[in-house]
Structure formats: structure tokens, C-alpha cells
Amino acid sequence: MKEYWTSLASLLGVLAFCQSLMQSIFPPELRFAFLKFFNRIFHLFSTYCYFDITEIDGVNTNELYNAVQLYLSSSVSIAGNRLSLTRAVNSSSITFGLSNNDSIVDTFNGVTVLWEHVVTQRQTQTFAWRPLPEEKRGFTLRIKKKDKTLILNSYLDYIMERANEIRRKNQDRLLYTNSRGGSLDSRGHPWESVPFKHPSTFETLAMDPIKKQQIMDDLKDFAEGQLFYQKTGRAWKRGYLLYGPPGTGKSSMIAAMANYLGYDIYDLELTEVHSNSELRKLLMKTSSKSIIVIEDIDCSINLTNRKKSGGASSNEAAKRSCYDPETRNGSGSGEESGNGNTITLSGLLNFTDGLWSCCGSERIFVFTTNHIEKLDPALLRSGRMDMHIYMSYCNFPSLKILLKNYLGYGEEDINDDVLREMERVVEKAEMTPADVSEALIKNRRDKEKAIVELLEDLKSRGEINVKDGKLRGHSGNLTELEIVEEEEKRAIDSQNEEEDNDEEEIELEDNICKD
Numbered sequence: 001m002k003e004y005w006t007s008l009a010s011l012l013g014v015l016a017f018c019q020s021l022m023q024s025i026f027p028p029e030l031r032f033a034f035l036k037f038f039n040r041i042f043h044l045f046s047t048y049c050y051f052d053i054t055e056i057d058g059v060n061t062n063e064l065y066n067a068v069q070l071y072l073s074s075s076v077s078i079a080g081n082r083l084s085l086t087r088a089v090n091s092s093s094i095t096f097g098l099s100n101n102d103s104i105v106d107t108f109n110g111v112t113v114l115w116e117h118v119v120t121q122r123q124t125q126t127f128a129w130r131p132l133p134e135e136k137r138g139f140t141l142r143i144k145k146k147d148k149t150l151i152l153n154s155y156l157d158y159i160m161e162r163a164n165e166i167r168r169k170n171q172d173r174l175l176y177t178n179s180r181g182g183s184l185d186s187r188g189h190p191w192e193s194v195p196f197k198h199p200s201t202f203e204t205l206a207m208d209p210i211k212k213q214q215i216m217d218d219l220k221d222f223a224e225g226q227l228f229y230q231k232t233g234r235a236w237k238r239g240y241l242l243y244g245p246p247g248t249g250k251s252s253m254i255a256a257m258a259n260y261l262g263y264d265i266y267d268l269e270l271t272e273v274h275s276n277s278e279l280r281k282l283l284m285k286t287s288s289k290s291i292i293v294i295e296d297i298d299c300s301i302n303l304t305n306r307k308k309s310g311g312a313s314s315n316e317a318a319k320r321s322c323y324d325p326e327t328r329n330g331s332g333s334g335e336e337s338g339n340g341n342t343i344t345l346s347g348l349l350n351f352t353d354g355l356w357s358c359c360g361s362e363r364i365f366v367f368t369t370n371h372i373e374k375l376d377p378a379l380l381r382s383g384r385m386d387m388h389i390y391m392s393y394c395n396f397p398s399l400k401i402l403l404k405n406y407l408g409y410g411e412e413d414i415n416d417d418v419l420r421e422m423e424r425v426v427e428k429a430e431m432t433p434a435d436v437s438e439a440l441i442k443n444r445r446d447k448e449k450a451i452v453e454l455l456e457d458l459k460s461r462g463e464i465n466v467k468d469g470k471l472r473g474h475s476g477n478l479t480e481l482e483i484v485e486e487e488e489k490r491a492i493d494s495q496n497e498e499e500d501n502d503e504e505e506i507e508l509e510d511n512i513c514k515d
Contacts, residue, residue, distance in 0.1 A: 047144055047146075048142050048145065049144075049145050050141065050142050051141040052139075053140075055137040055138055060284075061189075063160075064156070064159075064160070066163070067164075068159060069139075070163040071159045071163045072104060073166075074162070099117070100117065100119040101117065101118060102117055103116040108150075108158065109154070111147045111151070113141060113143050113147075113155070114143075115142075116139065116140045116142070117137075118137070118138050119135050164289070168262045172195045172196065172197075173195070173196040173259075173262065173263070173264050174195060174264045174265075175193065175195070175196040175198075175265050175267065176191040176266045177192055177266075177267045178191055178268060178272055178282055179191065190285055191282070191286075196258065196265060198258070198259070199255075199259075200252040200253075200255035200256045200259065201256050201260070204405050205256050206394065206436075206437075207249065207397075207398055207401075208395060208398060209397055215387075218387060222238045222364070226361075226362070235361075236358075236361040237357060237361075237364065237365065238364050238386050238387070239352060239364070239367070239383075239385040239386045239387070240365070240388075241366075241367050241368075241372070241385035241388045242366065242369075242389050243369045243370070243390060243391065245370060245393065246432070247433065247434030248391035248432050248433060248434070250368045250391050254291065257364070258291055261289070261364075262289070265290070265291050266290055268292060270300040271300060273343055274342065275343065275347075276343060276346075276350070279343060279348070280347075280350075280351065280356045283357070283359065284359055288361050290364070291366055292364070292365050292366070293366045293367075293368070294365075294366075296370065297368065297379070298369045298370070298375055345376055349378055352365050352385075353383050353384045365385075367379070393427075393429075393431060393432055394429075394431050394432065394433055395426060396422065396426050398433060402436050403451075407447045407451075409451075418451060418455060425462045428462030428466060429457075429458040429459075429465070430462075431457070431461060439453060440454065
């Protein structure tokens with residue numbers, strides 16, 4: 001036994017001497033070249049090939065990395081010996097994942113592949129335009145060379161589709177808002193998120209059932225229309241404009257749309273966006289299957305580049321357009337707001353319908369406003385706001401929905417005379433769904449009292465409106481269709497008037513520039 005240990009010690013000494021001799025004779029560059037050559041020879045005769053999928057691809061998060069991570073966390077793929085378990089805050093599901101530098105085997109169409117989760121420490125960088133995570137994460141896919149075509153053409157597409165299904169089924173929907181001042185988090189994301197828990201659905205939405213069904217059909221056609229949009233050469237996006245008095249359920253409509261489609265919501269606060277380029281970057285960081293919302297678009301920022309300043313004459317306007325540096329540079333910017341916001345109407349239009357609007361797919365843009373007549377007509381045209389939805393005061397069908405939601409009463413539970421009286425006065429009262437909801441909430445413990453007080457409130461408001469002449473039309477009522485037609489007519493008239501003014505200014509500009 002002693003001789004064995006003596007021989008082993010001698011052998012180790014010889015190896016150490018040889019290693020020292022090699023390091024002294026062969027420089028590090030030569031050794032590195034030899035190892036590189038050896039690796040090439042090894043891979044040349046190896047039956048496997050390897051693909052690296054990094055978490056961050058340049059400046060953007062690698063979508064394929066997220067898809068692989070989600071796919072490997074599904075129950076059908078839990079076959080590894082070592083897994084990590086995570087549960088996000090306010091999440092109802094547990095996520096399985098590979099531990100650091102662990103591997104897992106998967107099978108696709110009879111082909112076996114090996115996934116390895118590679119995690120290494122990031123080397124200290126002297127300069128970075130944005131904070132980077134301390135660890136570099138990625139997946140390495142090992143496949144046989146003969147299966148390369150099958151894997152690249154089918155397997156990765158299958159992973160993307162499967163990940164989308166898992167995400168929509170298990171993951172909580174998120175509500176995003178852009179970070180204050182355009183700051184980025186450690187992953188380079190300009191959006192902050194919280195779980196989206198709004199309970200609104202089309203079933204509980206106080207709106208005429210026929211109109212709701214039309215909106216649901218339109219949303220369904222959009223979500224299932226990928227081939228249609230590809231065939232027609234259109235970007236896979238759609239715009240909705242929600243307008244009407246305050247309290248008519250515009251925010252509830254957005255929540256119902258998100259719950260119906262299973263989409264995330266990006267609530268864009270324009271006052272925190274300082275330039276058109278920053279607006280484009282925010283759009284680039286939104287995901288597919290999402291709803292991008294700008295609420296109260298007429299109040300968010302001062303879009304003055306398409307408006308005529310009341311105190312300036314047409315000659316002055318023409319001189320500005322010919323000689324101002326901003327005009328010569330083609331900026332088309334408007335007046336800056338007090339917080340340095342320089343978003344222009346042109347930038348907002350390009351955001352919704354320009355080349356940058358199609359940098360992703362399956363996106364919905366929703367704008368809301370209480371005053372559609374204040375919006376620039378360029379925002380209203382098809383291709384930007386494809387569907388205009390008027391959110392009206394309570395009518396009889398929407399009133400019945402609210403009675404069902406808050407009191408659990410159907411038509412059979414309410415006296416026929418009371419129902420007929422409600423139907424008669426609800427249009428004249430011009431009460432918003434929010435007002436009716438509050439009247440029912442405060443008396444929900446005494447349902448009969450709630451019905452009586454609501455009817456009295458409807459009658460009193462209707463009488464006041466008729467007395468004060470607030471209701472439009474000869475009969476004191478104006479149907480919802482007539483209201484929509486009137487608002488649209490105002491917008492069209494405004495557009496025609498603006499185009500006439502533009503033509504006059506162009507002629508004046510040409511004359512001044514020639515002089």
C-alpha cells in the first residue's frame with residue numbers, strides 16, 4: 001500500500017513538471033490556438049451541434065429565450081432531476097424552471113434534444129448605456145446534426161406557439177404603465193407592471209346587448225385574423241375610439257376587452273413621454289397580444305402643431321412656415337409644455353399608424369375622450385381609429401343589466417308598472433351608468449328601497465332636464481344613433497374646414513417664398 005501511494009505521488013510530480021515545462025516552452029497564445037484547433041477537430045467529427053439562446057439580444061430582450069423558459073416550465077416538460085420553483089407576487093400559479101447550469105431532455109416528433117440552462121457571472125463593464133443584470137443567462141440546445149432541419153423549421157415554431165398558449169392560460173394578465181421620466185429597470189424595460197385583476201366583462205358591462213355583440217364579434221375577428229391581415233398586406237393591429245360623457249364606462253370597456261381576449265394592457269401616460277423618439281421606444285418594448293391605451297387623449301398633451309394660433313394672422317403663419325428653422329428642418333413640432341414635453345401630433349399619428357406601429361403584431365390601440373370634437377380629424381380616420389364606440393347615458397337595456405348586477409333582479413322580479421315607468425323616464429334622465437350604480441350600491445341591503453329611490457331619481461332628473469331645455473331634439477330626446485351621427489358630422493366639418501384653411505395657407509406660403 002505504501003508503494004502505491006509513493007508511485008502515485010511520483011506520477012503527480014512528473015505531471016506537474018511536464019505542465020510547468022509546457023507553460024515555459026509554449027506561450028499562452030500558442031496553447032490557445034492549439035485548444036481552438038482541437039475543438040474544431042472535435043466538432044468536425046462530433047455528431048452533435050449546439051445553439052445558444054441568450055436572454056438579451058443586443059439591446060432587446062430575446063423573445064425566444066422567454067418562450068423556451070416558459071415552455072420548459074410546463075407540466076409536460078417537468079422531467080429534470082433538479083428544478084427551481086417560483087411563484088410571483090399576487091400570482092395563483094407555481095412556475096417550474098431549470099436550476100442554474102442544469103439540463104433537461106425533451107422529445108419532439110421522435111427526436112431527442114437536450115436543453116441546458118447556462119448561467120455565468122457578467123464581467124464588470126466600464127460603460128453601459130443602461131443597467132445590465134449581474135448574471136448572463138441563456139439556454140444551449142444540443143441536437144444531432146441530422147435533425148438540424150427538422151428542429152430549426154418546426155421545433156422552435158412549436159415552442160413559440162406552445163409558450164403563447166401557456167402564457168394565456170396560466171399567467172396572470174398584467175397592467176403596465178410607462179416609468180416616470182422614461183427610466184429603465186435592471187432588465188432595460190421602460191414599463192412597470194402589476195397583476196391585472198379588473199373583474200369587468202362584457203356580460204356585466206352596462207351597454208345595449210346588440211352593440212356589445214357587435215364589439216365582441218369585431219374583437220374575435222381581429223384575434224383570429226392573422227391570415228387575413230397577411231393576405232391583405234395590413235399590419236395586424238386595430239384601433240378603437242371610446243368617446244362619450246364621463247362615467248359612461250370607457251375604462252370598464254377596456255377591461256372587458258382585455259378579459260375577453262386575454263391580452264395585457266399598456267396604459268400609456270403621455271405626460272411622462274418627452275419626445276417622439278421616446279414614444280417609439282415605448283412602442284418597441286410592448287408585447288404582442290396587448291392593448292395600448294391612451295385615456296383622455298384630448299387632455300393628455302397640448303398637440304398644437306396642427307392647430308391654428310388664434311392671435312396670429314395668416315401672413316404671420318405663412319412667414320413662420322417659410323422661415324422658421326423648425327419648419328425648414330421638418331420637425332413640425334408644436335409648443336412645448338411646461339414639463340418639456342415635445343410630442344407632436346405627427347409623432348402620435350406615426351405611433352398609431354406609421355411604420356413603427358407594425359414592429360409587433362396583434363396589438364389593439366384604444367383612445368378615450370369625453371370630447372370627440374376636440375380631437376384632430378387626422379386621429380379619427382380609419383386605419384388609426386377603425387371603430388368609433390359611443391359610450392352613452394343609461395338606456396333601458398343597460399339599466400336592466402345594472403339591476404341584475406347589483407340587485408340580482410331580472411325583469412320578472414320587478415313590478416311591470418315600475419319597469420314601464422323606468423323605460424319611459426330613463427332616456428330623459430340622462431344618468432350615466434356610474435350614477436345609476438352608485439344609487440344601487442348605497443341601498444343594496446334594501447333592494448325594494450333601491451328600486452324606489454332609483455325611480456324617483458330618474459324622474460327628478462328627467463323633469464329638470466326637460467325644464468332647463470338640456471335635452472336636444474324636438475321631443476326632448478335624441479336617440480343614440482342621432483348623437484353619434486351629430487358628433488361624427490362635427491368632426492368631418494372640422495376636417496373640411498381645416499383642409500380649406502391649409503390650402504389657403506399653402507397658396508400664401510408659395511407667394512411669400514417666391515417674393
